[in-house]
Amino acid sequence: MAFLDHIDACNRHDLNRFRPFIVGGRQVGWVRGDIAWHLEEYEAVFAVTPDAVHLQRHLSEPEARSQAVDQVCRALHAKWQTPPLRGERYRVARTWGEEPVMTMDRGVVSLFGVRAFGVHVNGFVRDGERLKLWVAKRAPERAVAPGKLDNLIAGGQPAHLSLRDNLIKEAAEEADVPAALAQTARPVGVISYCVEDQWGLKPDVMFCYDLELPPDFTPRNTDGEVESFALMEVDEVMARIRDTQDFKANVNLVILDFLIRHGVLCPDNEPDYAAIAHGLKRGW
């Protein structure tokens, strides 16, 4: 294992297997060939060509687009066991700052290869000059990455919230962090990657935050998604990232960014330093 292996693992994809997904004349995602084939049947909603999957032009309003796609996805799930809707809406847009062309259920964004946004928070404690990181262990029954190590707080970005409000909501649910404390989290940058999952493509953008916690604060999970928390020496975290796959795949990237920004990973000691720093932005 090496640090760069985690970056490679989060960027495995072959766009030759995908067709652009186009809404209102603009590409906002990618659809895998076999999924495009399933979509041909729903020609009131999709115009499928050998080169692209278009949302039909008569669907010109965000609300109508969102409802039509939901309906197809429910039918696909019933017929082909594609993922079910999960009841949480994501924005569909190329960038976070752009006006979304529609929303889409969280469960099916990879079917359409739509960019998903999220917030990740490294919770840390200072011990003199040394840093410690609060690390969550995901519950064993979670659908994604059961039992893997995770950031203190992380969550996908619902359509209707600001990033800051989402962070405060997730902080309460996942780690029982009071709003006033969560409010002190500092935005520190953004990471991106692009990986294939079972159904399609995940071109993800993660907004990263640092949250310095008082030494007497202990996180406590309130929504059942975390089995336990541990406060780890930053050097131990770095060694486990380098040598193991204990962390959820994309969390390795968020922590590598932390290690670089805090001078734990150093350019005079790590030959891959610049490649790692650049690799954290590969999926753009």
Place this chain on the structure above:
Amino acid sequence: MAFLDHIDACNRHDLNRFRPFIVGGRQVGWVRGDIAWHLEEYEAVFAVTPDAVHLQRHLSEPEARSQAVDQVCRALHAKWQTPPLRGERYRVARTWGEEPVMTMDRGVVSLFGVRAFGVHVNGFVRDGERLKLWVAKRAPERAVAPGKLDNLIAGGQPAHLSLRDNLIKEAAEEADVPAALAQTARPVGVISYCVEDQWGLKPDVMFCYDLELPPDFTPRNTDGEVESFALMEVDEVMARIRDTQDFKANVNLVILDFLIRHGVLCPDNEPDYAAIAHGLKRGW
């Protein structure tokens, strides 16, 4: 002006005008067509084809390569007024961690489009929750960017030094920062860009550092390269970057990285946030 304009300005180039520069069978740079034409004359050193410029294979050792290229560059300068040698050696390698294939004089790295490395240090002071940045004003007689605003400390990376030792050397020369204080500078990441200059291509990689300074420290230039220093509110620095071209072109990028890492630029307020963060790594 917008933040992204500075990133665009540091990434203007057209590789169609360049040919790969190949040493020992590996590409380590780019030579512009008209320079390649000048090099044809020196066939003991260069093998120029329509597709590439090769260093002749009989030059198999780093020292012999370096001397042969220096000699050609002196002749080119005499005949065509290309830049003179400056007496400072840079490593020639694709990445910092790689074994260099030769060294090259600082004055001519853009003629061969070789990746140049440097260190840039943001010197800052805490004023409660607010940050202030020490900003240098370059001397009016400097060859590059006279009178422009600059980081507290910055310098190209000589072949024979570690990044840390170069930082300490530059800190003493440019800002009279004692070694013990310079030693506390924290590596915080890396920035890259790729821009054409008058003679060729600059694919630059800048290792960035944060140096927190005590409130009673005042920098003082010792090598004549800086006219004056000013301690600026971080919000003023951000506004001058957004609205003016007062800063040396690549320094805008180093400070944008600082503003992102310290939460001064925020993703909920800046629509281009993710594009800026990614733009700081474009020249890789």
